[in-house]
Amino acid sequence: MTTEIRQAPMPSTELAEASTPLLVDATGFQNATDLLLNRLAEAPDHVAFDVRDAGAPVSGPWRPVSTREFAAQVRRLARGLIAAGIETGDSVGIMAATRYEWAVAEMACWFAGAVVVPIYDTSAAVQVRTIVADAAVRLGVAGSSEQADLLREALAEQAVGPLGVWTMDPAPGHDLDALAELGEAVSDELLEQRRTAADLDAVATIVYTSGTTAEPRGALITHRNFVLQVRNIAAAYTEVVKADGNTIIFLPLAHVLARGLQLVCLASGMRIAHLAEPKEVVPALAVLRPTFLVVVPRVLQKVQAAAAAAAASKHLGLVWTAAQNTAIAWGRFLEERQVVPDARPSPWLTARRRVFDRLFYSRLRGLLGGRIEYLLSGAASLDAELCRFFTGIGVPVVEGYGLTETTAPLTGNLPGSIRAGSVGVPMPGTTVRISPNGEVLARGVGVFAGYRNREANTDAFVDGFFRTGDLGELDAAGRLTLRGRSKDVIVTSGGKTVSPAAWEGSVEQNPLVAHAVLVGEGKPYLGGLILLDPESVNAWAQREGLAGAVKLSAPVDGGLVQVDDSRLVAAISRAVQAANAQLARSEQVRRFSLLIADLTEKGGMVTPTLKLKRAALLARVHDIVENLYRDPRSRR
Structure with missing residues (x-):
């Protein structure tokens, strides 16, 4: 894959750009349903999914589902949707946790000519009502009876006649089996007519950005976006996406990244298993033994911290520190070898890595299932040293970057060309531009058609480029x-003028910290708010012999409290000082406060993908922030 760098002439200035040409086009594709049909023609009996029956433990049994079986279930449900009254272009809302039936329902909607409107399974009633009304949803597919009730209440307020709500969980007369039975009389000819009604430029899905409430920003993503993204990502990542590989999807399928990943795997023959509960992922790794996983940086931090804690419990803390440093050094060497192919590691480094591989690295790989070839990290910034650590133990981390509005990946590192600290080069068919004020601008095959609310598009684009709102170089x-x-x-x-990312990212590398927030707008100096991770704090207290004296539990119902324990303050002070040491004096934090908060989505301070809602947090901690500036006894 070749990326082109150029200086693009613009009025009164020149802006840095990077472009990557398309690897494959959309020739022969009517819409996203052809991603399935092409795979069906190639390998109908290949296992596409591993499916666990409701109520079965993580250990299984997991039932293999072939591409042929999946396609048959999709067609049967699509007939039911048509019989229920869905017309071409109608919107269908899907509100459910991550599960196999989500994949069936989405593809069935497209076969029926409908537009998919995903709704996070944890959404509040007001969010459900807002999305259903804005997208003019006519029929609902829910995971559980509780989610079905929320959809029914929202659909009842629609001006157009609702067509009912159907559940993935068994519910006689109201579940997906009952819906499919409605369509037994729908002919193959009508089904094919509906399947091909949408062309590449038709809207495939309306995805509402995280935190939607009274002002919906529904992103219109087309079939062309999906087809070109899926085909080109598969072509660029042949070492990762392959027919003899498998993955576990545990991100919410309402998120476009999870859905894009699912389509890439489905079209390429990479088998998929679904998990709704993150706590089930680790035990499932030994059973499903994936070759590839998509994770968030916090997961990697926890894996590393757990390894350190296990070593410390066996009085091997110093040995683990040496092993960790060796892995990072090996990761640096592998980066160097990308630039200088004949580079060789020192004999001492090679020997140390061999020893630590037997002691630690192989066991860590075993905890990940023993077959992991690559991890993909997204949704938040990944610390460069953490990236090098995992690369050094033999599990390369491919960091990428994207947004809902870019149909997930906009840029990404490539196997064999991973640069820690970078989110990589533009995806095939994409151009990234940096504006005069440092904003990342994007144009390409994944960039959406605009927001459903046209007024929201006024400031969303400039000179044909989407404004991401992120700063970069x-x-x-x-x-x-x-x-x-x-x-x-x-x-x-x-x-x-200070960008918070550097300080916040540095502090968040401490396993005790869930989120760090820099404050100081209009103030004489910078302050910090540090949200603790209760699970990590309690494990730390156990190791330090403070289990009885320091014990935290997260507040519920959106609660937030300050923490004043002197031992925790001392531990976090070291992380703050380390972050300050990397920055100019004017960018350093003088005072900080420790907090513990309800960091579930229902608490209102994080998105469904657990990104912190900065504005929501700051609205709740105004007095705490003010105390950083008026109380001389506040944290230094």
């Missing part, structure tokens, strides 16, 4: 490095 090889969100930039009373 391109290096000489066209790799993008992110520098934070433009709307999060802080301007102190002294006029100093």
Whole structure:
């Protein structure tokens, strides 16, 4: 894959750009349903999914489902949708946790000519009502009876006649089997007519950005977006996406990244298993033994921290530290070898890695199932040293970057060309541009058709490029490095402009920290809010012999409290000082407060993918922030 770097002439300025040409086009594709049909023609009996029956443990049994079986279930449900009254272009809302039936329902909607409207299974009633009304949803597919009730209440308020709500969980007369039975008289000819009614430029899905409430921002993603993204990602990542590989999807399928990943795997023959509960992932790894996983950085931090804790419990803390440093050094060497192919590691480094591989690395790979070839990290910034650590133990981490509006991946590192700290080069068919103020702009096959609310498009595009709202820079090889969100930039009373990302990212590398937030807008200096991770704090207290004296439990119902334990303050102070040491004095934090909060989505301070809602947090901690500036006894 070749990435082109150029200086693009623009009025009164020149802006750095990086572009990657398409690897494959959409010739022969009517819409996204052809991703399934092409695979069906190639390998009908290949196992496409591993499915666990309701109520079965993680250990199984897991039932293999072939591409042929999946396609038959899709067609049967699509007939039911048509018989229920769905017309071409109608919207169908899907509200369910991540599960196999989600995949069937989505593809069935497209076979019936419908538009898919995903709704997070944890959404509040007001969010469900808002999305259903804005997208003009006519029929609902729910996971559980509780989710079905929310959809029914929302559909009852629709001006157009609702066509009912059907559940994935068994419910006689109201579940997906009952819906499919309605369509037994629908002919093959009518089904094919509906399947081919949408062309590549038709809307395939309306995805509402995280945190939607009274002002919906539904992103219109087309069949062309999906087809070109899926085909080109598969072509660019042949070492990762392959027919003899498998993965576990545990991200919410309402998120476009999980759905895009599912389509890439389905079209390429990579078998998929679904898990709704993150706590089930680790025990499932030994059973399903995936070759590839998509994770968030926090998962990798927890794996590393758990390894350190296990070593410490066996009085091998110093040995583990040496092993960790060796893995990072090996990761650096592998990066160097990408630039200098004949580079060789020192004999001492080679020997140390061989020893630590037997002691630690092989066991870590075993905990991941023993077959992991690559991890993909997204949704938040990944610390460069953490990336090198996993690469050094033999599990390369491919960091990427994208948004709902770019149909997930916009840029990504490539196998054999991973640069820690970077989110990689543009995806095939994509151009990334950096504006004069440092904002990342995007144009390409994955960029959506715009928002459903046309007024929202006014400031969303400039010169044909989508404005991501993120700050970044391109290096000489066209790799993008992110520098934070433009709307999060802080301007102190002294006029100093500071991007919070560097300080926050550094502090968040401490396993005790769930989130770090820099504050100081209009203030004389910078302060910090540090949200603790109760699970990690309690494990730390156990190791330190403080289990009885330090014990945290997360508040519920959106609660948030300050933590004043001196031992925790001392532990976090070291992380703050380390972060400050990397920055100019004007960018350093002078005072901070420790907090513990309800960090579930229902708490209102994180998105369904667990990104912190900065504005929601700051609205609740106004007095705490003010105390950082008026109380001389506040945290330093």
